[in-house]
Amino acid sequence: MSIRALIFDLDGVLTDTAEYHYRAWKRLADALGIPFSREENEALRGIPRRESLLLLLKGREYPEAQIQEFMERKNGYYLQFIREITPRDVLPGARELLEEIHAAGLKSALGSASKNAREVIERLGIASLLDAVSDGNSVERQKPAPDLFLHAAHQLRLSPKECVVVEDAAAGIEAARAGGFQTLGLGPASRVSNAHFIFPSLERIKLHDILGLFENAKLDQPIIPPNDSSECGIHRHPHEH
Helix, strand or coil: CCCCEEEECCECCCECCHHHHHHHHHHHHHHHCCCCCHHHHHCCCCCCHHHHHHHHHCCCCCCHHHHHHHHHHHHHHHHHHHCCCCHHHECCCHHHHHHHHHHCCCEEEEECCCCCHHHHHHHHCCHHHCCEEECCCCCCCCCCCCHHHHHHHHHHCCCHHHEEEEECCHHHHHHHHHCCCEEEEECCCCCCCCCCEEECCCCCCCHHHHHHHHHHCCCCCCECCCCCCCCCCCEECCECC
């Protein structure tokens, strides 16, 4: 089946808001007297706000009303920080790929757990290049459940098998594969080892590169993590025998 759409995560794929999230969580953690490092922030990648907060609290128990207040406070900090975002903050290669998809007559969508995703893509100047937006307000179950990507595919009127999900987090790859999507992982292979293919980033990656990989591959076989990369930076998972 031919690829007809790409569904993109936001953080770490189209832009890097990880620093803003870190600064917001760090500010909350400092106020609560809880140690919180950049390494711990990495563990929150792709995780919804409530689950992220519970990880930050490290087993400390608070009433539900307090939990809600903490989440609102963190979000307020984050909203202050993302006002700094401009079109210059689109990651290298992302805008060009979205423009290629649009010019080729294919579809693109956003599949992000962020409840602030719409504001971010507006500030980035890429909202007009996305045919659908599924965010943290769209579904109840977030990644690693497949609901967010299924919601995006439904908006595009396509089946999961006609879509490639582009993700940089293990939870996102797990969600996409659970929904029956084809997957392209970005970043370290150790973080997205379950993706069908892996690129270091979208920089210098063309649409025909992606389409060629998926349309020529047999993806109905089980896969294992890659051990090395080719000269072009693509990891292909060998089939198990």
